[in-house]
Amino acid sequence: MTTVAVSVAPRPGSPRRTPVASNAVVGMAIFIAAEVMFFAALAAAFTITRISAGGTWPPPGQPRLPVEATAANTAVLLASGIAMVIAGRRSAVHAARSTSALGLALALGAAFVALQGYEWVGLLREGLTMRSGPHGSFFYLIVGAHALHAVAGIIALAVAFARARSGRLAQTYLAGARLYWCFVVLLWPALYWRVYL
Amino acid sequence: MRRAIAGAAPVAALLAALMVTLPVLACPVCGTPKNEATQQAFVGSTVFLSLLPLAMIGGLVGAAVWRIRRLEREAATEAPPRAHAPPGDGPAPVADADRATTR
Amino acid sequence: MSDAHAHHDEGWVKKYLWSTDHKIIGMQYLFTGMLMALLGGYFAYAFRMQLGFPNQPVPGFGLVSPNEYNALVTNHGTIMIFWVAMPVLIAAFGNFLIPLMIGCDDMVFPRLNRLSYQIFLVSALVLLASFFVPGGGFGGAWTAYPPLSSQAKFSLTPAGSTLWLLAVALEFVAFLIGGINFVTTVMNSRAPGMKWHDIPVVIWMIVIASIVFMASVGPLVAGAVMLLMDQQFGTGFYDPIRGGDPILWQHLFWFFGHPEVYVVLLPAMGIVIEVIAVFSRKKVFAYKMVLYTAFATGILSFFVWAHHQFVAGIDPRMANVFTVTTLLISVPIAEMLFVTIATLYGGSIRLDTPMLWAVAFVAEFLLGGVTGIYLGSSGSDIYFHDTYFVLAHFHYTFVPIAIIAVFAGITYWYPKMFGRMLDERLGKLHFWLTVIAFNFIFIPLFITGAAGDHRRIYDYTKFPDLARPELQNLRALATVATVVMLSAQVIFLYNFFKSMRSGKRAEANPWQANTLEWLAPSPPPHGNFAELPTVHRGPYEYSVPGRDLDYWPQSDPPEDDAAPDAAPEAAR
Numbered sequence: 101m102t103t104v105a106v107s108v109a110p111r112p113g114s115p116r117r118t119p120v121a122s123n124a125v126v127g128m129a130i131f132i133a134a135e136v137m138f139f140a141a142l143a144a145a146f147t148i149t150r151i152s153a154g155g156t157w158p159p160p161g162q163p164r165l166p167v168e169a170t171a172a173n174t175a176v177l178l179a180s181g182i183a184m185v186i187a188g189r190r191s192a193v194h195a196a197r198s199t200s201a202l203g204l205a206l207a208l209g210a211a212f213v214a215l216q217g218y219e220w221v222g223l224l225r226e227g228l229t230m231r232s233g234p235h236g237s238f239f240y241l242i243v244g245a246h247a248l249h250a251v252a253g254i255i256a257l258a259v260a261f262a263r264a265r266s267g268r269l270a271q272t273y274l275a276g277a278r279l280y281w282c283f284v285v286l287l288w289p290a291l292y293w294r295v296y297l
Numbered sequence: 298m299r300r301a302i303a304g305a306a307p308v309a310a311l312l313a314a315l316m317v318t319l320p321v322l323a324c325p326v327c328g329t330p331k332n333e334a335t336q337q338a339f340v341g342s343t344v345f346l347s348l349l350p351l352a353m354i355g356g357l358v359g360a361a362v363w364r365i366r367r368l369e370r371e372a373a374t375e376a377p378p379r380a381h382a383p384p385g386d387g388p389a390p391v392a393d394a395d396r397a398t399t400r
Numbered sequence: 401m402s403d404a405h406a407h408h409d410e411g412w413v414k415k416y417l418w419s420t421d422h423k424i425i426g427m428q429y430l431f432t433g434m435l436m437a438l439l440g441g442y443f444a445y446a447f448r449m450q451l452g453f454p455n456q457p458v459p460g461f462g463l464v465s466p467n468e469y470n471a472l473v474t475n476h477g478t479i480m481i482f483w484v485a486m487p488v489l490i491a492a493f494g495n496f497l498i499p500l501m502i503g504c505d506d507m508v509f510p511r512l513n514r515l516s517y518q519i520f521l522v523s524a525l526v527l528l529a530s531f532f533v534p535g536g537g538f539g540g541a542w543t544a545y546p547p548l549s550s551q552a553k554f555s556l557t558p559a560g561s562t563l564w565l566l567a568v569a570l571e572f573v574a575f576l577i578g579g580i581n582f583v584t585t586v587m588n589s590r591a592p593g594m595k596w597h598d599i600p601v602v603i604w605m606i607v608i609a610s611i612v613f614m615a616s617v618g619p620l621v622a623g624a625v626m627l628l629m630d631q632q633f634g635t636g637f638y639d640p641i642r643g644g645d646p647i648l649w650q651h652l653f654w655f656f657g658h659p660e661v662y663v664v665l666l667p668a669m670g671i672v673i674e675v676i677a678v679f680s681r682k683k684v685f686a687y688k689m690v691l692y693t694a695f696a697t698g699i700l701s702f703f704v705w706a707h708h709q710f711v712a713g714i715d716p717r718m719a720n721v722f723t724v725t726t727l728l729i730s731v732p733i734a735e736m737l738f739v740t741i742a743t744l745y746g747g748s749i750r751l752d753t754p755m756l757w758a759v760a761f762v763a764e765f766l767l768g769g770v771t772g773i774y775l776g777s778s779g780s781d782i783y784f785h786d787t788y789f790v791l792a793h794f795h796y797t798f799v800p801i802a803i804i805a806v807f808a809g810i811t812y813w814y815p816k817m818f819g820r821m822l823d824e825r826l827g828k829l830h831f832w833l834t835v836i837a838f839n840f841i842f843i844p845l846f847i848t849g850a851a852g853d854h855r856r857i858y859d860y861t862k863f864p865d866l867a868r869p870e871l872q873n874l875r876a877l878a879t880v881a882t883v884v885m886l887s888a889q890v891i892f893l894y895n896f897f898k899s900m901r902s903g904k905r906a907e908a909n910p911w912q913a914n915t916l917e918w919l920a921p922s923p924p925p926h927g928n929f930a931e932l933p934t935v936h937r938g939p940y941e942y943s944v945p946g947r948d949l950d951y952w953p954q955s956d957p958p959e960d961d962a963a964p965d966a967a968p969e970a971a972r
Contacts, residue, residue, distance in 0.1 A: 119588040120364045123508045126584045130614060133353045134576055137618025140349050141655070144342035145622065145637070145648055151338040153643060230635050234643040237635040241626065308728075315720035336715040339651065343718065346655055347702045350615035361587075 124276035132283045135249070139287060142245065143294045146238045158235045163226040165239065166219055167296050173215045174292055177250075180208030181285030184257075188278045191264075191271065198274070199264045205281070206257040213250050216243065242295055246288060253277075253284045420510035421926055426496030427817070428517050430810075432524060433488035440479040441886050447472040452879025454859050467556060469858045470539025471531070477542030478564070482571050483524055485664045485802035490613075491520070491575065493667060493809055494582050494606045496817065500917035500924060501600050503591030503933045503955070509581045516577040523570035530563035538564035541856070543653060546638035546646045550630040562631050569624050572617050579610035591916065591955075593935035598954065600915050600939040601690055605670030609663045612698045616659035623652030650709050658705035661797070662697055668805035669694075669736055672758045675812050676740050678913045679755035680747025681950050683940045685739050693732035693739075700729040710778045711785045719778040726776035733769060737762055748943070748950075752911075753827035757808035760835050761800045768796030771846065786856070789849030792842040799838055807831070807892070814899070815906030819923040822903060826895040833888035840881035844874035912951045915939050919955050 120126075150157050158164060187201035220240075228236045256277040263269040416424060442460075449456075450464040457463045464472070495513065499506055507513045531537040535557040540548035544565070552558035586599070586607050626637040627649060636642030638649050677684045684690065706714060706722040740762050749755070771793040774780045784790060814822050845853075848871050853860070860866045860875070909918035916935070920928050933955040941952035 120361050120368070123584050123588055126587055127509065127512075127580045129357055130580045130583055130611075131576070133350070133357065134614045134618050136353060137346075137350060137615060138622050139618075140346060141619030141622035141652055144346055144619075145626065145652065148335065148338040148342055148648060148651075149637075149643065149645060152332075152335040152645060154332070154334065159643075230629065230633055234636065237629070237637060241629070241635075245625075308724075312721050312724060315717065315724065335645075339647070340715055340718055342651070343706065346619060350702055351699060354611060354615060 122272045124272040128276045128279045142242050149234045162235045163228050165296050176208055177212040177285050177288050180205045184278055184281045191274055195269045202261045202264055206261050209254045249284050253281045420514050422495045422499050422507050425513050425517050426492050429487045430492035433484050436479050436483040440476050443472045443476040445886055448879045448882045452876040454861050466858045471537035474539050474541050475537050488806050489664050489667045491578050498585055501603050501915050503916040504589040505927045507581050508585045512577050513581050516574045519570055520574035523567045526563055527567035530560045533559040535560050546649050550638050565624055565628055579614045582610045583607055591933050591935045598935050598938050602670030602674045605666040608694050608698045609666040612659050613663045616656045619652045620656035623649055654705040654708045659701040662701040664801050668801040671805050671809040672761045675754045675758040675808050676743050677940050678911050679750045680744050681942045682743055682747035685742035690739050693735045696732040704729050707776055710781045723778045754808050754812035756831045757804055761804045765800040787849040788845045788853040791855050792845040795842050815910045816917055816922050818900050819906050820899050820903030821906050822899045823895050826891055830888055830891040837881045837885035841878045844878045848874050914951050914953050916954055
């Protein structure tokens with residue numbers, strides 16, 4: 101048996117090293133980087149198709165997107181992001197103090213998704229569908245992908261809110277959720293600029 | 298760093314020079330008459346998609362290095378030997394905080 | 401499992417199917433990968449028989465119809481890359497080795513880890529299901545170019561192509577979760593004292609590969625979603641008639657597709673360097689150089705992918721740029737191969753089975769790399785594009801990666817995985833048969849490819865120029881060699897399962913290696929180490945002058961007379 105002298109940590113299970121960032125934040129940051137590539141590819145594909153079409157966009161005969169209403173909606177989402185940042189700041193002092201800001205972020209986020217849905221109903225009524233050419237396909241694909249991410253974020257926010265109310269909100273959970281929500285919020289203006297303008 | 302830039306410059310110049318070549322129709326399907334705007338869009342999206350991951354990885358690694366350095370500085374200002382360093386084991390190996398940058 | 405953790409013993413299902421232990425999950429990936437490899441090999445056997453001995457019933461399969469042929473080729477490629485190379489090289493070795501080699505008890509997200517395997521298993525089942533739906537399995541090649549893949553009227557597999565796409569997408573989700581786990585674990589859970597430059601090369605390689613994978617997979621998932629909608633919801637993203645662009649898919653696919661090559665290459669290279677250092681009893685020549693070349697490979701891998709599209713109608717200006725970057729990336733890879741050769745030089749080489757595999761990797765991969773130069777130049781690629789030359793080239797890279805390096809890894813870590821030694825005699829027999837047969841498959845295919853054999857032809861007897869006997873004999877030779885290579889795997893399977901029961905019991909450190917996994921008992925119990933180790937030096941301190949032993953485990957405390965940390969510092 102070629103055993104070797106074993107040097108051991110003084111206390112197995114003691115904190116092993118000071119992590120640069122918590123596991124939740126590191127994992128979420130990597131996940132977000134992958135997500136950014138996903139949306140970047142959708143935007144790049146849309147740009148190529150849009151430029152190849154030449155001439156005006158949206159193509160003739162296709163409904164115009166509600167640019168102004170969505171600009172207002174963008175502001176709603178940004179406000180939700182700010183509320184989330186405030187919630188993170190407050191929870192650094194005490195977890196229970198973040199409840200109201202979390203609730204606000206949750207309500208504003210939900211309002212954003214609801215308004216987007218309302219907008220979609222209007223566009224569908226005007227005849228813009230997934231099948232009515234690249235304009236509709238890319239619009240529903242990109243905005244829909246973002247909406248799915250927003251819904252996932254809202255669920256995470258709702259869980260955080262419920263936990264904060266009952267005083268069980270872990271700092272790491274909030275840090276991960278906040279990072280994800282900031283990604284969803286900051287991604288939207290870029291998509292708005294690319295898809296609507 | 299400056300040497301790296303000096304090394305990369307000729308490569309970048311070469312790549313830029315290659316961009317000005319014209320389609321050569323040696324290959325029957327290589328020069329399909331796509332309109333110039335589409336070609337530009339493909340080139341643009343290629344550049345964008347290729348550089349984005351590098352920017353993100355660079356950003357994340359940069360942020361990590363910055364935080365490591367800050368943690369190191371904080372550790373240095375604290376009492377130098379860690380409480381749970383094994384006695385008689387030389388300088389505490391626990392407080393290394395990744396000296397990748399100092400070597 | 402007879403130590404303090406015995407109370408963790410639970411039912412078989414809980415222990416082997418629902419476990420969060422990184423070793424069990426690694427084994428799950430390994431066995432699933434091996435099972436899929438058998439399937440991929442069987443597919444290769446069936447379509448190679450059709451090519452070597454056209455239009456005769458294949459023993460064990462029957463007559464191969466053109467549609468079946470397409471499905472076989474497509475799924476052989478898909479399985480071997482996504483369900484063999486990826487799960488075995490990254491997920492199996494990554495899961496098994498990372499916590500053991502960095503000296504911690506488990507991954508940082510054990511439940512995510514379990515979820516990752518479960519999604520992977522579902523993806524494999526979805527792929528298997530796609531062979532049994534009406535129309536059969538997808539047959540539009542593993543690259544799935546539209547319109548072949550996007551419209552049922554071209555692919556003739558309305559359900560198969562969608563299931564195929566779904567399986568691939570699920571598999572990416574599994575590896576995305578796994579990759580997050582790997583990178584976070586290596587960042588946050590290393591043993592005390594393990595600095596960046598004390599991490600074994602193979603762990604670095606798996607981490608870099610995971611990062612490259614995660615940064616490149618997004619565009620393919622985006623492309624796959626669009627393709628799925630084209631297939632099922634009647635959109636026209638890739639349909640030029642409706643304002644789409646089929647080149648767009650190639651654009652998104654190869655953005656992932658080429659980095660993927662380096663995603664599987666880097667861990668394979670890491671395994672080989674690990675094995676070569678141990679069996680040469682020598683420090684890895686230029687550890688930091690390996691690291692930096694791996695970073696360079698990772699970065700460059702994002703700038704080479706358009707070389708797959710040289711004849712697809714891309715901008716010739718772009719083709720020029722990508723020719724240069726493609727040739728550039730051979731520099732870091734060549735550097736890594738030189739490092740392995742320099743490590744071998746002057747070492748006290750032991751030719752055990754793992755070492756044979758590792759050296760074979762260097763030799764065979766070199767051939768694959770060199771033939772790539774012809775394909776990377778946009779000029780010569782016009783001739784070689786889509787011929788068997790391309791096919792032989794990438795098999796000369798992928799077989800060393802996914803077969804040879806994997807065997808190097810399995811034979812090297814087998815004692816740690818199962819606590820028993822493999823039979824050396826059977827191992828060497830298996831090695832020689834596999835490697836010799838491998839060369840007899842693909843060297844003939846280089847020749848037929850250069851003579852003009854197109855990759856996607858089902859029956860060469862319909863092409864008088866290609867059906868000449870001198871070419872047909874080469875095809876038959878390749879087919880016979882395929883059969884030999886596949887039969888040789890029976891030896892491996894016998895050895896693998898027999899040694900598990902009745903092999904010689906392995907010590908904790910049978911190869912006298914330095915890295916931390918050899919500190920744990922073989923096989924490591926739940927929780928890996930009796931007491932978590934502390935690291936005092938780099939991983940490759942072999943044959944250090946002035947020491948009695950020719951190895952110096954990372955966890956050994958420094959000797960009293962030497963200044964702590966001085967030896968590794970000076971040796972660097």
